[in-house]
Amino acid sequence: MKTEPKYRRPLNTHQIAILNTLYKFRFTTTALLAENQQAKHQRVISNRLKILVDQGYIGMNYDSSYKIKGKPATYYLLTDGVRFLRDQPYTQESALRSIYQDKRANDSRIQHRLNVFKTYITIKQTYPDRFKLFSKTELMNKPYVPKTRPDAFLIDNQSDKSYFVDYLEDTMSFWTLRKAIRRYITFAELEIWQKYKLDQPHPNVLFICESAQLIKRVDNLIRRELDSSYVDIQMTASKLDDLILS
Incomplete structure (x- = not known):
């Protein structure tokens, strides 16, 4: 069972932008996020995603089979990410509730998103x-x-x-x-x-x-x-x- 992080620094604008993107499109990869944000180096995006994963705001789909198939990791919102977005004026409660199902999404649904x-x-x-x-x-x-x-x-x-x-x-x-x-x-x-x-x-x-x-x-x-x-x-x-x- 994953433990809660002992300490969370306040989210910065780059991290909030990632949460907003996941609210809008539900799933992302490092490459798509880098392209969307016009980031010169994917490493920067990877680091931002890793922090959000470590802090429990987002989840990551990745295992050994991904590397064999050449599939990139995909990311989605977790409960704490949804909780943060719930306090934002532009989100809808019905949409936020539907996001809870994303952790069980199959490959075809993820790819479609x-x-x-x-x-x-x-x-x-x-x-x-x-x-x-x-x-x-x-x-x-x-x-x-x-x-x-x-x-x-x-x-x-x-x-x-x-x-x-x-x-x-x-x-x-x-x-x-x-x-x-x-x-x-x-x-x-x-x-x-x-x-x-x-x-x-x-x-x-x-x-x-x-x-x-x-x-x-x-x-x-x-x-x-x-x-x-x-x-x-x-x-x-x-x-x-x-x-x-x-």
Whole structure:
């Protein structure tokens, strides 16, 4: 059983930034965190993470099998990290409660969250200061998004455009992909967005696909599902490396 640290120094701004990132995206690696913070040396980030692990604010997924497979360690919030965030004005209690389950997350769920974090970093680097991204955690209890929340909600600061964003992996089944597409069409048919955002155009839907092969599958499903509906919404599939937001 892990013992509580005898002494904790007050968290500094760099450590708080890591806790905030884990609240927003739930999981991270050293490399992603370094890229997000534009750190020149990953060693600096590793040291910050180690201190937070040692102090009991965050947990780490890592064992001997990770090294054999070439997998990086992943990090997530622990109870004391959640307790610290609970005192911050920007967090939601329902979101904080859901974080307690992260210590039991399987590999596919963790990787999905990492893919979403990578998507955020890429958009931020490609379009500096242009977009505001709200993660799935931050969208909890928001009535203007589908009940099964998107991975992210993206707002364009230079126009009236916005996007529901989902990251899709190659391992997703036909039915999972169809359900992902169908929920946005149903959401549009019910005109839920207009009830809360009457003066704003309906968000476009952006599917970030893991591969070119998956894009073809998703494009075919989008056409099929839109053909059977009267709604007029823009749905796009793209690889992250090829993403263009006009």
